[in-house]
Amino acid sequence: MSDSDAVNRVQRAGTLVTEEFDARRRRAPDFAAENEALHGLAQTLNAADGVMLQTLVDTALKLCNAGSAGISLRERDASLPHTFRWVALSGHCADLVGHLLPPDNSPAGVTLQLGSPQLFAFPKRQFDCLAPITHEVTEELVVPVPGTPEPWGALWVMSYDEHLHFDSEHRRILTSLANFTCAALTIRQAKADAEARAEEAEAARNALAVVEAHQVDFIATLGHELRNPLGPIDSALAAAQKLAAGNPSVLSALALANRQVRQLKRLVSDLLDASRIRHGKLSVRHxxxxxxxxxxxxxxxxxxxxxxxxxxxxxxxxxxxxxxxxxxxxxxxxxxxxxxxxxxxxxxxxxxxxxxxxxxxxxxxxxxxxxxxxxxxxxxxxxxxxxxxxxxxxxxxxxxxxxxxxxxxxxxxxxxxxxxxxxxxxxxxxxxxxxxxxxxxxxxxxxxxCRSQLDHAAATTHGMSPARILLVDDNADATEALAMLLTLDGHEVRRAQSGPEALSIVESFTPDIALIDINMPGMDGHELARRLREHAQCSSTRLVALTGYAGTMPDSTAIESGFDHRLIKPPSLEDLAYVLRG
Structure with missing residues (x-):
């Protein structure tokens, strides 16, 4: 049976129900659980292959609340072209490690043929290769594990409970873990290649350097993805503490949450600093x-x-x-x-x-x-x-x-x-x-x-005089939380979620400082900065580029676009004070 025949068959049978994702209610993200999972996964990068892959499927099982989870990888044996093997399993079918699946008539084969995450209803009824599973499988969510020149295989979770349905949040989590699997397998393959060329010492050293670069860059990407939700959470907590002044019980609960967020922020900051060191972007300001x-x-x-x-x-x-x-x-x-x-x-x-x-x-x-x-x-x-x-x-x-x-x-x-x-x-x-x-x-x-230059102790706080601030970011949660915190500190704040909206706002609002996300759909931050510089009323506005990835945009590129400064997202109040002081 060809790949296209298998796809047509499961579509006709009603087994392929991926479109139901859009109709299902999406559960709330649990970023704390994801950060804990990241911590565990990061510690397995240098472990044996079996340990790393098993940790991945255990993580998928836990975060998706599934009955089973597994990784199906393509066989590299030339005698079994494109056949899939279950290399790591968790949950009810954990004893089926090593099970082979055909390259076409299998959930992984259909998913890779379609090239995107797929949801299957009662897949055992259409795929004979799933017969060794003793339980009835009500749903299976399968996500491709990308690779070059072809995908490595697929990461999947199964539900045996007719009341447990996978939603788009499960798809997001599994896609993130599949990307981690890709990076980890790429690192593993690179290490294997380097060891195979051990007699060529210089070539081996170069290969290991590439592996290290992939690892640091990948961890920086994970740090960025975690920092995006942490920014608005941190700003919202700070705003809530100001609003809850005089309410000891609420302040006590917020203090507990704030301590946990500080721990998450420290882990993420360490990840981003590691990337900045790799790119030579961790600078000092004397x-x-x-x-x-x-x-x-x-x-x-x-x-x-x-x-x-x-x-x-x-x-x-x-x-x-x-x-x-x-x-x-x-x-x-x-x-x-x-x-x-x-x-x-x-x-x-x-x-x-x-x-x-x-x-x-x-x-x-x-x-x-x-x-x-x-x-x-x-x-x-x-x-x-x-x-x-x-x-x-x-x-x-x-x-x-x-x-x-x-x-x-x-x-x-x-x-x-x-x-x-x-x-x-x-x-x-x-x-x-x-x-x-x-x-x-x-x-x-x-x-x-050095010789004394100060007559008295310098202030240890980083307060700012009230300013008119424009926040431009397509992430509504990030701008709302930061705007609330800045407003409570006495600043006048306007928000925009796109370049055209920002240009409309400055017709009647002249900001002292504009914080502009670089990677916005449509009109990006570079174009918006150039357009703002054309407005006479914005001639004295300080334009600050916000980027979530350390090392991806040189300072010179930001300046050429009309920006005065570049900051890593989310900007702290200390960063903003530094920018306003020039």
Whole structure:
């Protein structure tokens, strides 16, 4: 039977019911569950193939609430051209791993013939290859696993419950997992090819470099997809906390949600920072500031968690103000990341000590511009680091076995980013531990201390004077949440979901700043920026390009389109304050 014959047969039989997706009510997304799944999947990228594929189908089974889940891959054996094999299964048919299916008369074959996700009703009645499944299958959702030059196969879930129907949200989740499967299989194949050419050392090194690039780029894509919903959630929570002032019970619930969102944001930020490092886009902005303010801001990020764990957190700062020339935000990220690791891996009641040593800037001769060293030393009596792991603590995605078992263990990216930022400040970082159970000591040496330029402590908040702001983004949830937060902070905000709508708004509203999404359908952000520059009333408007992908648009490209700045979505209030200050 040919592919087209199989498609026509199931269509005539009423087995192919993909159009029902549009008529079914879509369930609400569960981004927290997806982020947890991402965490688990990311940790399997370097595991054995069987572990990675099994984790994928287990994830599909759980997120889709299915009865069975599996991956059907094309056989590479020349004697079985295009035949499918069930290589990983979960649920009721888990004992059928290795089952072969024909290339045409099977759900995977029909799906790949049609080239898009398909929904089948009672597929066992039309496909003899499903006969080994003992249960009656009421529905099967099948999604192609893309590949080059041809698809790898298909990812599918089955329902045995006549009351459980798959909807478009299940299709979105399964499509995302299928894309992950493609990337993981591509990485696996690239690694296999590199190993096969082991005798050609240079070729093998190049192949592994390509694998790493695919991995980092793919994880950056996942980070972007997660950051899109996190932006409006974070803005909405901040707005809700302002609106709920005076209501302790509501504020308590919002505080719990906010802590979880902060954890999600940190994971996503680590993913995006990894991509920015890969593309050379993780930059630093040097300015004069006070070292004490940097440390205090970093402390504020971990104090609540340390108190919740009943840990003793001691900080020793110089008695005199220390002026530094550095990127305060990035150094705060360095110190808070180190403190967060110490809090995370120190048991309840443990001790964490942070000490900062630096020369008094007033003792530096006026004619001497050589930066002096600031030394940050952090000691804890936590779980420590095994000797074999110590040389790899700064490697991307490196984690000890004990860290992988923790629900808050992170993705193994943070210290790699920390080392990059320390090096960007021409500094050095060292990690010392006498082994597991014996605590850890981290020393950061930074040549950033300069002669005093400040007469008093710099403000640690990032407030903005009220401004007229135009938000342009086709994502309605993102603009609504950010607009609500900015309005509560005293700004006058207008929203547009397309370029033409934005041009209509500026006829009667002159913004001080316009935040414009680059990737909009129809009139994209580049064209809108050029059109706004043609309006006389927008001559002093600061145009800010918003992009969700780190490294995809050079700053020079944004400037050529008429933009003054470029920010990663979603922009923080600190980013906006920086832009308004010019």
């Amino acid at each position: 300015a004069y500031g006070l070292l004490g303010d940097i440390v205090k801001d970093a402390m504020a990020a971990v104090t609540d968690e340390a108190e919740r764990r009943h840990q003793q957190l001691q900080v020793t700062l110089p008695e005199y103000p220390v002026t530094v020339f550095a990127d305060a935000a990035r150094l705060t990220q360095v110190v808070s990341n180190l403190l967060s690791n110490a809090v995370k891996y120190t048991p309840s009641g443990g001790e964490i000590r942070l000490r900062v040593d630096a020369p008094d800037p007033n003792t530096i001769p006026a004619h001497d511009s050589t930066p002096r060293d600031a030394i940050v030393t952090l000691r804890d009596n936590g779980m420590g680091i095994a000797p074999g792991m110590l040389p790899h603590v700064f490697d991307m995605f490196a984690q000890s076995p004990s860290a992988r078992t923790r629900s808050d263990g992170g993705l193994g990216i943070g210290l790699s980013v920390v080392r990059y930022l320390v090096n960007a400040h021409r500094g050095e970082i060292a990690v010392v531990s006498e082994g597991e159970g014996n605590g850890t000591e981290v020393t950061v040496r930074l040549p950033i201390v």
